[in-house]
Amino acid sequence: MIWAYVLKLVILLPLVCGLLIACLWAWRKLEARLPGQQGDKLLQVRETMMISPGTRLAVIEFEGRRLLVSVARGNVALIDKADR
Numbered sequence: 001m002i003w004a005y006v007l008k009l010v011i012l013l014p015l016v017c018g019l020l021i022a023c024l025w026a027w028r029k030l031e032a033r034l035p036g037q038q039g040d041k042l043l044q045v046r047e048t049m050m051i052s053p054g055t056r057l058a059v060i061e062f063e064g065r066r067l068l069v070s071v072a073r074g075n076v077a078l079i080d081k082a083d084r
Helices: 002-033
Strands: 043-052 055-062 065-071 076-083
Antiparallel strands (some): 043 055, 055 065
16 A cells, blocks of 8 residues: 555656646746747837727837837738837
């Protein structure tokens, strides 16, 4: 009876620890891709807003400028630009 417990412990403990390490590694790799975490990139999407089911407005910051663009299924159009 005790040997079955020890055998399960020897097998499952490294498995659980390995899964924990894999999850932490994946979180660190994918954290930069989360919407609010863009880091020090040259191009940053500041905000987006859904206008209709196929169209979205986005505020993009690039080299000190803020660009308002319309993003649709087939195209991207610049609407307005402003210096910061």
